[in-house]
Amino acid sequence: xxxxxxxxxxxxxxxxxxxxxxxxxxxxxxxxxxxxxxxxxxxxxxxxxxxxxxxxxxxxxxxxxxxxxxxxxxxxxxxxxxxxxxxxxxxxxxxxxxxxxxxxxxxxxxxxxxxxxxxxxxxxxxxxxxxxxxx
Numbered sequence: 460x461x462x463x464x465x466x467x468x469x470x471x472x473x474x475x476x477x478x479x480x481x482x483x484x485x486x487x488x489x490x491x492x493x494x495x496x497x498x499x500x501x502x503x504x505x506x507x508x509x510x511x512x513x514x515x516x517x518x519x520x521x522x523x524x525x526x527x528x529x530x531x532x533x534x535x536x537x538x539x540x541x542x543x544x545x546x547x548x549x550x551x552x553x554x555x556x557x558x559x560x561x562x563x564x565x566x567x568x569x570x571x572x573x574x575x576x577x578x579x580x581x582x583x584x585x586x587x588x589x590x591x592x593x594x
Contacts (some may be wrong), residue, residue, distance in 0.1 A: 474554060478564035481587075482547040482579070487540025492522050500529035503580075536567060543577040553580035561585035 469531050493511055497504040510528065511521030526533045554560060560583050564570065570588035574580040
């Protein structure tokens with residue numbers, strides 16, 4: 460298996476990562492958002508959660524669509540509770556010497572500062588975030 464992986468990675472110079480739910484665990488901010496949708500709509504958190512999960516399983520944006528279904532505004536993203544996944548820094552450290560590494564992510568402003576706070580900006584050669592690119 461290792462030989463296969465080495466052969467398939469030959470010639471690759473760059474590896475790009477998404478940020479949310481890839482390097483950064485966003486479960487707590489998503490829970491906060493869904494709880495806020497429940498409070499605004501008067502629907503139980505469990506119903507909002509199950510509805511959002513069903514939409515996610517359909518490859519749709521569950522949190523955004525469930526708010527629309529209940530006719531409430533999408534609550535602002537609350538970054539409190541975002542944490543780096545346990546092995547993310549170790550993974551980037553291992554890959555750093557072998558490849559150029561980058562982030563391409565749909566993120567709000569301040570992405571590089573957050574990556575620096577998490578201690579992983581030093582491993583990255585390029586950070587492209589949607590908000591900073593005006594997309």
